Amino acid sequence: MTMSETEMMLKGYGLTTAEFFYGMPDYVHVLNSFVWQEYDVAPDHPRLFEFIEYWQREIEGPLHSVRFNHRKMIAPGEWRNVVGEFTLH
Template identity: 80%
Template sequence: MRDDPSETELMLKGYGLTTAEFFYRMPDYQRVLNSYIWQEYDLAPDHPRLFAFIEFWQDTIEGPLHSVRFTHRKLIAPGEWRNVTDEFTLH
């Protein structure tokens, strides 16, 4: 039996796709900024998985964080509906 919920189950529970870009410095090259992209289904506005990953980074990885920028998008949302009465083909 699988313990991890599927992506659809997560979205139905209110999760959305969070994408974060981490800017960090290598321990040996402090003047160079590197970036790392992270994606996970997370709950807005608290983002517990994102902040858990940031804590993991700060506790485990030697490259100090410079900054983090992220976006969050719910993938299941009400769609637009239009009443189409006629349709015609051109050519």
């Protein structure tokens, strides 16, 4: 069973964006880039490292470098439980 995005954010997942720079298989001195985005858990980033291992195992273009950023979508001070709502007109 997969979790919804909201459930993942409440369990500590954040959005990880990675930019992969890799050499073209036939032209290794030409760098290309690929952007990858997934919900992941910092600081271990298991999904990111799983994708890097997949890349090295299955894709012909050798990795040159990876640059990534992680952002929690819901921080502890940003979420609060609301028990009531008032409506005016």
